[in-house]
Amino acid sequence: MTRPRLLAALGAAVAFLVLASACFETSVDETGPEPRSISVTGTGEVQAEPDIATVSTGVEVQADTVAEARAGAAEAANAVVAALRASGVEDSDIRTVDFSIRPVYDYSRETPRIIGYFVSNNVLVTVRDVESVGELIDAVAEAGGDAVRFNGISFSHEDPAALTEQARALAIEDARAKAEQLAELTGVTLGSVLSVVETSWAAPLLGQARGMEFAMADSAATSIQPGTSAVTVTVQAVWEIEKPEE
Numbered sequence: 001m002t003r004p005r006l007l008a009a010l011g012a013a014v015a016f017l018v019l020a021s022a023c024f025e026t027s028v029d030e031t032g033p034e035p036r037s038i039s040v041t042g043t044g045e046v047q048a049e050p051d052i053a054t055v056s057t058g059v060e061v062q063a064d065t066v067a068e069a070r071a072g073a074a075e076a077a078n079a080v081v082a083a084l085r086a087s088g089v090e091d092s093d094i095r096t097v098d099f100s101i102r103p104v105y106d107y108s109r110e111t112p113r114i115i116g117y118f119v120s121n122n123v124l125v126t127v128r129d130v131e132s133v134g135e136l137i138d139a140v141a142e143a144g145g146d147a148v149r150f151n152g153i154s155f156s157h158e159d160p161a162a163l164t165e166q167a168r169a170l171a172i173e174d175a176r177a178k179a180e181q182l183a184e185l186t187g188v189t190l191g192s193v194l195s196v197v198e199t200s201w202a203a204p205l206l207g208q209a210r211g212m213e214f215a216m217a218d219s220a221a222t223s224i225q226p227g228t229s230a231v232t233v234t235v236q237a238v239w240e241i242e243k244p245e246e
């Protein structure tokens with residue numbers, strides 16, 4: 001090999017080694033050690049009184065014929081709806097959820113026979129004045145008489161998202177306080193937040209009442225206690241530990 005060709009080959013080899021070295025050094029810099037960190041769990045809870053009550057009520061009537069049963073149920077249902085309106089419930093907050101007509105059988109003989117007909121009409125009522133629920137139940141019971149049925153009552157919040165946001169803010173405050181205490185106890189300084197994950201949250205625990213005994217005009221008023229419910233949020237947060245000054 002001539003001298004010029006030898007020098008050219010050596011130059012190309014040196015250039016390749018320099019390029020490979022640069023690539024290797026860049027890769028090492030990008031995959032440096034994980035930053036030191038403090039990981040904590042924070043919990044926030046908000047207690048609140050419900051501001052919405054949902055009452056499931058309706059009427060049931062049995063008679064010898066479909067016409068008689070339907071007419072009796074219609075009369076009782078109309079009286080119930082009138083009582084709801086008189087109690088301040090808007091029509092948009094009264095929703096029919098079930099209506100049925102079915103035969104009633106006598107199974108005492110070998111061959112069952114129809115002995116009457118049963119009609120039920122059930123509605124779901126949204127009550128926006130929780131304190132008036134007891135009075136509303138009494139009014140409905142008096143209006144519908146023995147045909148009235150109460151299937152249950154539940155309580156909720158009109159804006160549960162606002163309660164969740166409050167609980168989330170408390171959870172972050174709790175996590176930060178824990179991280180700051182750990183940093184102080186271990187003699188390090190907190191840096192920036194590396195990650196925050198909401199690991200769990202609980203919706204309001206809604207109270208329910210079923211099989212209620214309602215009050216008539218000559219007895220004590222029905223007492224309904226909605227109580228309070230809790231919204232809980234838990235977060236997992238990671239803070240970077242600042243490097244000490246050299």
